[in-house]
Amino acid sequence: MLPPFRLKLRFHGEGYLPVTYREGVQAALYQLLPSPLGEKLHDGGLLEGTRPLKLFVFSRLLGLEYLPQTKSFRVRGDVILYFASALPEVLEGAIQGVWRNGGMAVHGLELSLKGLEQEPIPEVEGALEVEALAPIAVYRTLGGTTQYYNPWNREFALLISENLSRKAGALGLEGGRVAVRPLGVKPAHKRLERYQGTWVEGWMGRYRLEGPPTLLRLALLAGLGSKNSQGFGFVREAAP
Incomplete structure (x- = not known):
């Protein structure tokens, strides 16, 4: 059965991120998950045939300011990250991890958790x-x-x-x-x-x-x- 919600995470931070910050977000999400779930997803995920399927996805960090002079992003205040997964245990693991850590670190920049919403997935027809x-x-x-x-x-x-x-x-x-x-x-x-x-x-x-x-x-x-x-x-x- 598919999970009925995705996560809307609100963080607060002050600092800078490289344009390749998605690599840091991915690493931080793996670290939020409990062992051995995080390691299993990182190393292979849910397999179907010979091609790995990790079955989670996340958005850009919303609320960043792009600085063309340095080709980087400034974090100044609140930012939002959406996280979703077709695996209930991954969603629950992310919730527990982000609450336990009080946020997450991306490329060394501490993002403090300000809010967490379980946003319902809408009912859809065709x-x-x-x-x-x-x-x-x-x-x-x-x-x-x-x-x-x-x-x-x-x-x-x-x-x-x-x-x-x-x-x-x-x-x-x-x-x-x-x-x-x-x-x-x-x-x-x-x-x-x-x-x-x-x-x-x-x-x-x-x-x-x-x-x-x-x-x-x-x-x-x-x-x-x-x-x-x-x-x-x-x-x-x-x-x-």
């Missing part, structure tokens, strides 16, 4: 409009070459649908097909972000998803596209 709070990365790797796809390429929707179905299969849920249509997405929504020395292409913006309700809820809990546990593909239902 359609859902979502907004990306972290870039959606969609790609294939063939012959050692990685090809990323944009939202207007048919492979974008196809690979998102296949990925959601594979996640469902790993959880013992029925798969299916999900149609993905960009809503007002423009070239300016493209993001190139560096993760552990590799450039990753992703897309922000709004999208309309149509498909089985279970897969639509799974999109909100485990993310769209690939590299979800690295901070890509977090989506939230779009405001009206």
